[in-house]
Amino acid sequence: MIAAIFSLTLLGAALGLGLGVAARKFAVEGDPLIDEIEAMMPGSNCGQCGMAGCPAAARAIAEGTASVAACPPGGKALASALAARLGVELDLAALVDAGPQLATISEDLCIGCCRCLKVCPTDAMVGAAKQIHSVIREACTGCGNCVERCPTEAVVMRPVAVTLQHWVWPKPPAAA
Numbered sequence: 001m002i003a004a005i006f007s008l009t010l011l012g013a014a015l016g017l018g019l020g021v022a023a024r025k026f027a028v029e030g031d032p033l034i035d036e037i038e039a040m041m042p043g044s045n046c047g048q049c050g051m052a053g054c055p056a057a058a059r060a061i062a063e064g065t066a067s068v069a070a071c072p073p074g075g076k077a078l079a080s081a082l083a084a085r086l087g088v089e090l091d092l093a094a095l096v097d098a099g100p101q102l103a104t105i106s107e108d109l110c111i112g113c114c115r116c117l118k119v120c121p122t123d124a125m126v127g128a129a130k131q132i133h134s135v136i137r138e139a140c141t142g143c144g145n146c147v148e149r150c151p152t153e154a155v156v157m158r159p160v161a162v163t164l165q166h167w168v169w170p171k172p173p174a175a176a
Helices: 002-025 032-040 054-063 075-086 115-119 145-149
Strands: 101-105 155-159
Touching (some): 032 054, 054 075, 145 155
Antiparallel strands (some): 101 155
């Protein structure tokens, strides 16, 4: 019994040491620019930009295949910060910043078709077939995929109401 415990402990230590050495020797360095851009992004991985989450969007922005204004949840603030970081000219007049929005479902119009459930990337929609659906506010990222799929237009995007829980003190105006 003691020999089995000793041999398994020795084997575990040897394999752990081998994995540690291999991790250091074969480590792949990432692009620090991509990591910095990804850290600036909201991190909701909602897919509103048309890419598979924030890491893919950061990679595309760093490579120059996507615009710095590709992230709708980030809005004008993120677009201007990315443009300043990358040294790119940006026209903010064309960029619409609607602010944070959440999906809401009108119970009078919902027929329970489950189409919104299938396209929600965060499983924020709750319901079953032929039942009225609802939205979990904490899980909704405001991507708007459900609005496009609803055949009865029961799902609409509404701005997030300002409450004491998430109110932010406005920044003072810049001194001229």
